[in-house]
Amino acid sequence: MKNKIAFWIITFGLTILILYISVITIIRPVFTTHALPKTTARIIEKIVKSGKDDIKKQEDEPMASKADTNGDSVHKLLEFKRKEILVRSRFLLASDDSMYLILDLINDLAILELKGISLHECPILHKEISNSIKSYSADALLSWSYEPFEMKTVDATIPKIIFIEKIAPKDTLEANKTVAEPKETKLGDVFIVMEFDRNLRLVISQSEKPDVEGEKIIGDLKRKYSKAEISRSIKGLLNFTRESVKPQIEIIIPKSDATILYKALPDNPRMILRM
């Protein structure tokens, strides 16, 4: 009888503990923190202000055609805001001499641009957007992606550039010996993890199945990130503080396109996100 009572008391206690952990680890961080960092209010104000400024610079225009309902108007306005942010960001980055990436998740395209000129376009064959991004309203997403994202760190299975070092020959005889017929370079299997500011992680995978060696390299990189996530989780568990999950976008594109994009982008590229 005593055992039974003790069993139920301990079970009840542990259940409470699990509930407490759930609240601390899932419910509290998710419901009280903003996964898409703190820019909403400030940026919405900025949108309105920039609108005001630009009006002064331009002549008056006929009013936009009246939408039938408030819902339609809001929808239309969001469409306009999306385009406005895209054009504004493109102009901002085009003023610079660096190449930048446009990730257009509406038309499923990844575009490499320089000075407003599209250099390379590739289709996004598959995309996965984490719930921590999808769950936010359209205008929260617009304010999150109002400014272009700047890459902070990158991990990739392919090098950006490989230089072959060659010692200068002493004479023509040695020079003739070292002449080799050029061969087509083999593309390595691609898996790229880019960490941007504002908490965004972009993962680029190739659509083709990697070879045995590539599979191992990709596996190693994936494991590195899982290990980091596990150690973060354990630290959080010990301290009873859980950081917010990292909003992640994963895209799958052809291997050749992934290679081109990665090799062409500068060391700290900027990216315009359209969604």
Next chain:
Amino acid sequence: MEFEEKYKWSFLNFAKWLIPLLLFCLSVSMILYTPYFQDKAYQVKSWFSSTSIYEGKSEDAIEKLLVRSRRNIQYNESKLENLKPVKPYIVVNTTENRFSLRNVNGDTIRTGICSTGKNEILIAGNKRIVFKTPKGIFTVRNKQQNRPWIKPDWAFIEDGLPIPSARSAERIDYSTLGDYAMEIGNGYMLHGTLYQRFLGLPVTHGCVRLGDKDLEVIYNTLSKGSKVYIY
């Protein structure tokens, strides 16, 4: 004695279910800590939130925002348009060794293969000479037909030859650059090649080599001031 026996027995009874229960709780907690569950929780959160800040605004207020937005788009589009090239331009892809010649509207006129930098470092004593095609935006500075190539020092170092004086006739080569050459700055050029079979491969010292027919079209399309985009 009897009491001790009784105590032992009840502890063992406890341990039998207490240890698995604790392990179960620990694993549940660990699972809850994984990002997967947190991400799922965001989905749940979205059921209770995500109303647009614009919802509930009056029709007039939204109309005003729409007009502003449209103006901003037009304003930035016109600024962006000013950055675009006013002459036909060429885009060179160094990863695939391909080019695309485009008109002012951005429509492709011609595409084809080319050769770009071989990404090699030639070490000569304490000198390190890098052979790679620079990336970015360039401008055609000069166009010339049958342009002779004034060989730089590295051309002799690479062939294991003694470096002649700066004005030596040995430096002048009339055949290497092909029929046409377009300078894009810092000694880099778009030019022809004797080694047509290597087109499509990264073999150059940094210039962009083109096939004879492509080179002729490009030479006739691009003019001084035309943009060259290399990525």
